[in-house]
Amino acid sequence: MEGDVFRLDINNIKVIPDGKIRIDINNARFECFFHAANSKKLFVILDGARTGGGVVRPIPIYSRWSWYPFVDVNWLCIEDPMYYKYDNLLLGWFWGDEANNYRGYVALIAAKIATYLGIKKDDVVFYGSSGGGTAAIHSAALYGGGVAVSINGQINFEYCHQDIVNFINITGIDIHKPDKENRNDLCRVMQSKTDTKYLIIENCLSRWDYDDHLLYLCTKT
DSSP, X not given: OOSXXXXXXXTSOSOOOSEEEEEEETTEEEEEEEEOOSSSOEEEEEOOOSEETTEEXXXXXXXXXXXXXXXXXXXEEEOOTHHHHOTTOSOOTTOBOSSOBHHHHHHHHHHHHHHHHTOOXXXXXXXXXXXXXXXXXXXXXXXXXXXXXXXXXXXXXXXXXXXXXXXXXXXXXXXXXXXXXXXXXXXXHHHHOTTSEEEEEOOTTOHXXXXXXXXXXXXXX
């Protein structure tokens, strides 16, 4: 996708142009794509893994950015800042670090933009697949009052899948240990944040998605 990048001060929004925008919050670099519509709804689309078809894709990916002509909603795609923080990380779940919860920053961005556009809380949808689905659940919960749509999002962080091992080795963050933000306990998050609606879709033909995540969710809630 070609075009200049507009730097957006999320605390002082005067205009949001269509196209690529960048938002910096503390140590998080959010590369985004925005399209405005004649609508009072906002979809926040969160990118997942950097890999696609076995190939490492250049960032930003802006997953599903090309869908916006088919829906009359304001469209905001957000790349995972973890990939700018760690060059060789392939799945980051919008995690952040000990002092910064990137999912909370996504919720903040959505709240500021929704307010600017005059959109009600329950008309904001957080959508993602894979690691983006994980982040969609938690970001929507932190936003409160909106909707989370997760397609094959990872919910189970108790086991030692290779993506988790790679994350720990690359970032130095042991996501098996208790986390004060509950980023590794989405079941607890969903149970405590009941003002948010959650739509969880998992591929029942995939052992990883069905056994390791959907059944895990069913046993924990």
